[in-house]
Structure formats: C-alpha cells, structure tokens
Amino acid sequence: MTVHFPFQNSYSALPDSFFARVAPTPVAAPRLIKLNRSLALQLGLDPDLLETPEGAAILAGKTVPEGADPIAMAYAGHQFGHFVPQLGDGRAILLGEVIDKDGVRRDIQLKGSGPTPFSRRGDGRAALGPVLREYIVSEAMFALGIPTTRSLAAVITGEHVIRETALPGAVLTRVAASHIRVGTFQFFAARRDTEAVRRLADHVIVRHYPELRDVERPYHALLAGVVARQANLVARWLLVGFIHGVMNTDNSSISGETIDYGPCAFMDAYNPSQVFSSIDEMGRYAYANQPRIALWNLTRLAECLLPLFSDEQEKAVADAQDILGGFSDQFSAAYQAGLRRKVGLFTERDGDEALIQDLLDAMAKNQADFTLTFRKLGDAAFDDSADARAQFMEPAAFDEWAGRWRARIALEQQGATGRQAAMHAVNPMFIPRNHRVEAVIQAAVNDDNYAPFEELVKVLAKPFEDQPAYAAYADPPLPDQRVLQTFCGT
Template sequence: MKKLDQLNFDNTFCRLPDIFYRRQNPTPLPGSYLVSFNESAAKLIDLDAAEAKRADFSEYFIGNRLLPGSEPMSMLYAGHQFGYFVPQLGDGRAILLGEIKNRAGEYWDLQLKGAGITPFSRDGDGRAVLRSSIREYLCSEAMHALGIPTSRALCIVGSDEQVYRETIESAAVVTRLSPSHVRFGSFEVFAYRGQHEPIAILADYIIEKHFPDIGNSPDKYLRFLNEVIVRTARLMAKWQAVGFSHGVMNTDNMSVLGLTIDYGPFGFMETYDPEFVCNHSDHGGRYAFDRQPQVGLWNLACLAQALTPIIPVEQAQEALENYEPEFFRHYNELMGKKLGFTRPAQEDASLVNRLLEMMRASKLDYTNLFRSLGLFRTGPDEKNTVLRDQFLDRSAFDAWADAYRSRLQSEPEIDEERKVCMDRVNPKYILRNSMAQTAIILAQQEGDFSEVDRLLALLGQPFDEQPEMEEYAAPAPDWARNVVVSCSS
C-alpha cells in the first residue's frame, strides 16, 4: 500500500485537448479536519489507511495542498435540466485532481466536490456543505454494497468556513472516486456548438479506456452507444428494484459508464408509492420514482442525438429500441429473485405487480416487506400470518399467496434454503433519510462524527443480520417526515 506522495497518477484526461476542461486549483479552506475516512475506498487507489492519521491528511483532501502528480482541472459539459437544455454547465464546484492507476491496472478519478469556484461556477460559490457531503458519502457506499454501479467516496473533510444555502452551514469537501466522470452532457455541449471533431475525440477516448474490445470495429461508435444504452437500462432496473430515487436525472448527471453519480436530493423509497418524489425542488414530479425508467430512455435519446455527427441517425434510433427490452428483462430478473424465483416463468410479472399494488394500498414499507417475504412458508396449512396481517385486504393477500405458493412449489429449494437466497437480494438496511439526518445533526451541532462511521459500517453489510443494529431497520419515525431534501442537498 502507498503513502500519499506515492500514489500512481496517470492523468489521461489531461492529455486530451484543453477544450474539454479548464485547469483549476482548489480554493483553500481554513481549519480543516477529517470527518470520516473510508478504508474500503482507499484500497481502490492502493492508499495505506494509516495515512488518514497523518496530521496533514485533511489538508490534501480539502484542497489546501496538492498531491504530488495531481493536475487539477474542472470538466466542461452541458445538459438537459428538468427537460430544458442548458448549453454550458461544467464542474461548478468539483475539481478533478487526476487519475490514479492502481496495481490492478484500474483507473480511478480522484475528485474533490466542494473545492471552490471554477470557470463553470455560474455565480455559485463552488462550495459544498457538511450536510450534503455526509449524504453523498454514505449513499454512494450504501449503493455499492447493494451491488449498484456507483461512484465511491474516500473521505469527508470539514471546515468551519460558513456557506449559505437555505441557512448558514459549515463547509465540507467530499472526495469522490469514479472510473470516469464523463457524462451524457460531455457530448451534448459540442453537438450544440456544432463542433463535431471533439465528439469523436471524446468517444475514442472513452472507447479506448473503457471499451477496448470494440476499438477496432468499423461501427465502434454505434457499439459504444449500445453499451451506454444497455448499462443505463440495467442501472435503471437496479434502482427500481431496490427502491432508489435519484431526484435529479438531468443529462449532466448521467454517466456514460452506467454509474450512479452526483448524489443530491436522492431518497430510498420507504412507504411504497410509485409516484414518490424525493426532491422537493421537483414540483412537477418529473423525476418521480415510477418515471425514472422512461427518463433514462429520454436522456439516452439526447445522447444519441448528440452522437449523430459520428453515428447515422437511423442507426442511433434503432439502437434506442434496445433500451426497453433490456430494462424489462433485467428488472423482471431482479424482481423474480426478490420473490425467490431462480428461473423465470410467464406468471412472474403478474405476481410482482399484484404484490406491489397490495403494498401500495396498504402503505407498506418497501424494503421491510420484501425482506419479510423470505419468511413465507409453502406448506398447505401455512397461513403466513405475520405477512398476512401487514395487508389491509386480507382476502386479496390470500388469493395472491395461493398463486405465490403454487409458483414457489415449482422451484427446487425448500423454504429455509429459499430464505437464505432471498436475504442475499432483499436488503435489511438502507439509508433512510432519518438515519442520515441523525448523523448530520450530531455532526453539525456537536461535532460528533461517530454516527457517520457507524452508518458507514452498517450500510457496508446491508443484507446481513446485525442484531445490535436492529433499530436501523425500523421504519422512519414521525419527525423524519419533515426532513426536506432539495437540489441544495
């Protein structure tokens, strides 16, 4: 493992023409202190965890000192925000220090979010606050543990510097790791400007670095688009299956690698409601939970349009037709596993939809209901009372249970074996807003960061029974209904 001054920087993005970025050093923040450090993420860049104990560690990850080999910059992109195209955005408060190549040959972007004003800040202050940094730090790691492609989080460093959002808050910087931060909007900006050469250059760069097996194909750009389509469809299916709502699915927040990025007003759906809107800034519900799959396709259409200088229009349109079949194939597979099915059957979609409708009518907790479904017993005299009593319409449950029992009897596992398999895909623990808010309040009001670390450990094992953490599996308390999460989050 390496010390801070030994990290293996290999900054390939910096070797692209400077039309794609602007050089920008972080703006120093006074009085830095370490809030939390993630040993799991540190392994991705071969960083010795003992380095976090250095007196000057926080100085490097708040931007007061530069790591040897780093070449700080902010990336240019555009994007459709809530359906409207904004011709230039870019990293308004994020600074990419560079790319670290680890011992396995993997590249990881090292990015500081909240490191100060950049050329793309558009009158913003370039800062992030402790509240939003804690939320992103915890959620990105929770998503990773759930098996959902995502950026990672190395650490949070705080400062007593004041930042104005809805109120005055303290500043913080979260260090993000990702194989790439290239977005749909990274291509849109050049399509809007009529600059076709950069589109090909950027596509070639992504293909060479992330899709090398298609690099020599005569139709490599079309195959690249297909890769993005498939990865995005599968990502949307994973979000829907786990009950995750991103909150701001603008095209500048969509990764070409199919990663979950740019955590802001996200939320894990608690009470099942397909129209759940986690972002209080989204007054029209554009990014409601049940709209996410269709928004994914809409965003892909924007990307496909941006790529038409290098892909024939007809081929791009045909490629988009692959999205919905891939989404539904993967979603049905994931939901089938949540119900304990090892091989698909024709009636599975109906069983899933009937269950979801009963959950909606009974206002049941999405995560907890699926977790408890592992307790279902298939014996002819089994009433499954614990499950049954959660539903308002008992007769509807009984009819569904009969169909479900019949379906399970076609599977090879016995009940006990099936529960083990179901518990591997139905998490017991998710990051509920109440959990994040409790950690935030302790950090803000008392300077106590222990709850952040406690949640980091808990959410790193979301499928495991952790008896000493049982309280975190309970539905949110009443006060949590007043937690407002907006675009500033």
C-alpha cells in the same frame, strides 16, 4: 513519509476545450471526518498517511499532491428538460486519475473545493450535510452491489458556507470510473464541434469500452453499450426502491455508474409516483418515471453521436433509433429477472409478471414498506408463520396473494432454506432510510457529533445481514419522523 498518489492522468491530456485548469482553493483548518480505508487501499493509497494532518490537507484541497493535474471538466446538460449549453464542474475539481489494484482507471475528485470558471456566481463550496449524505448513500449503494461513484473521504474545512444560513463547510473526495456524462457530449455537440465529439467518443471507448476499439462501427457500438449499462443500472435502482431525484443529462454517467447524490432518497412505503426532491415539482423524476427518463437522456446522447454514424442524416437517425429501441427490452429483462429473484422464483413461467405486479399493486394500495415487505417475504418462504402480512394495512390483501405465490414456488425445485438464503441475498434488511440520514446530518451539523454517522455507515456496509444489535435501523419512520422532501446540496 509524504502522502503519495500514483497519478496517471489521461483526461487532462485532451484539448484545452475539454476543461479549465484550476487549483482547489485552500481552506482554513481541515479536519478529517471519515476516511474509507478499504477504498484507499484499493486505490493504492496509504490510509495511515491519509489520516495525518498532511493527508487531511490534501483531501480538503489545501495542498495539491505531487503528480496531480487539477481541472474542472466542461459539460452542458438538460436540466428538467431545459437545455443549458454550459454547466461544468462548478464546485468540483478533478485532481487526477490512478490505476487501482484491479487495473481499473479511477478519477479522484474533490467536491466542494472552491470556485471554478464554471461556478456561475456560486462559491464552489459544499456544506457538511450534502457531503455526509453523498458519503452515506454512495457507499450504501456500493454495498448493495449497484454501480456507483464512491466516497474516499469527508473533511470539514473549518470554514462556513452561506446558504439560507451559515453552515459548516466540507469537502468530499469522490472516486469514479470517470466523470464523463451525457452532458459532456452535449457541450461539444451544441457547438457543432464534431471533431471534439469524436475525440471524446474515442477516449470513452478506450477507457470504458475497450472491447469496441476494433469493431466495424465503434460509435454505434458505443451507444449500444451505454444503453445496455443504463438499462441495467436503472433496473437495479428500482429493485431497491431508489429515487435519484435529479436525472438531468449532466447527471447521467457514460460509464454506467450512479452519479451525483443530491436530493436522492429511498422509498419507505411503496408508491410508484413517489417524489422526494424539492425541486422536482412536476414529478419528472418520480420513482416509476426513471426508466423513461433514462431513455430520454440516452436519446440526447444519440443526437450528439449522429455525425459520427453517417454523413447521411436519415441513415444516422435510423441507426440511432434502432439502437435506442433496444432499451425497453433490456430494461424489462433486467427488472423482471430482479423481481423474480426478489420473490424467490428461480425459473420463468407464464403468469409470473402478473403475479409479481399483483403484489406491487397490493403494496401500493396498502402502503406496505418496500424494503421490509420483500425481506419478510424471504422469511415467509422458509416459515409460513413469518409475519410478512404485518406490512399491509389490510393483511388479507397479502393473504390472498400469498396463497397464489406459495402455489407458484411449490413448482420450483429449491428447498425452503435455499430459497430464503437466495431471497435474503437480494432483498436488503438495511437501506439508508431518509429519517436516519437526516438524523445523522443534524447531529453532525448541530453538535459536531459524528458517532451516529459512523454507526450508520457501519450498518449499511452489510445491508443483507440481519445484524440483530442494529435491528432498529431497519424500521420505517414513525409518522413524526417521515422525511417528505430532500434538497439539492448546491
């Protein structure tokens, strides 16, 4: 049988200025590393066929499947605050779109599939390490319940790419609600092509916000919808200690998904100023800065949409400012509600925010592990002897706070068992710890050993379960295991 992709492409039907038609560059000897079988089934694909040599050839870009219309999407973007008028898919090619089992349109894209007109002297390839990192972290984010692009497959190409040294080449098959970014709008706005901005906005409304098609002011409503999704998304990042690392406008998805896992990382010890990305020298995208940067990016989107709001500049700006003004409250509501759930509060009372902030301040001062502190707090809600205090350099700091916390949870109606279960349902035991991800990558790159990768992916698929057999995966790094910097995979 032949591998069949039920493509129903829409983006490639837009005007030619939206993309460049380009086929993937064939590779020497594709070999499947990992297929996400459950995702394949969700997309209406046959996982058994995808695991054949024919399937590996498609997932590596060596063969283009029937019905595909491969394109590299055009976009611009602010990179660390500096505007670049033309970026685009420099090492990614969109094969096409399918309608999944839930009726949702999904992009299928090959990342690392060769040069495109947007490659800017790059080779268009990806090294094995960044491909494995994106597979691990994107699927972990999905398991954590955070909107994200997903990974369908990772394939090694049988060729090397040259970075600082020769590295095994690989291709990631990425699945997204779409790959339309704030930077996509910026590409046309920078060229003063208002009709293209309108065409793109209409496409986005039909695809991602269909409930807005018949409203009185659809473009205002579109901005409001993107603002709401981004506010919720970034709140959810902070609630699990995630740092994107490179929140440029070309990495800000209109659909509200997390996209582009380059130098991303999860915090170990809680530190609001934490930065891992080697290219973020000024801390622009530090953990606690992410809400502010999200609003900055959304403001850039609003600037693109102004001509669609009104012919009167002042009125358009005032309307946009009014919509953007809602971001702070929407983010705060999502973030504070999430924090209350993390500490086992089911109702809202005066003083709750201060109580939770006191915990965060004590965690920062005592270098407490972000993930384990909240997980162990769930145990402490059930059993007073549970050792949440062990995460603190000075356990007395936890003891002082815990006394006030116990008095507060005593005002709730829920029993200890229900509170622990509710807290464990939002406080993961397992995250993609940076040292674990790096160890997996080294085993694959240096020894062609994918057993550690398989095991880590397996553990992270059930982040909220205790999994006693894999308890070591919950441990913070030892001092000599700490990862201080992460790197972009370009």
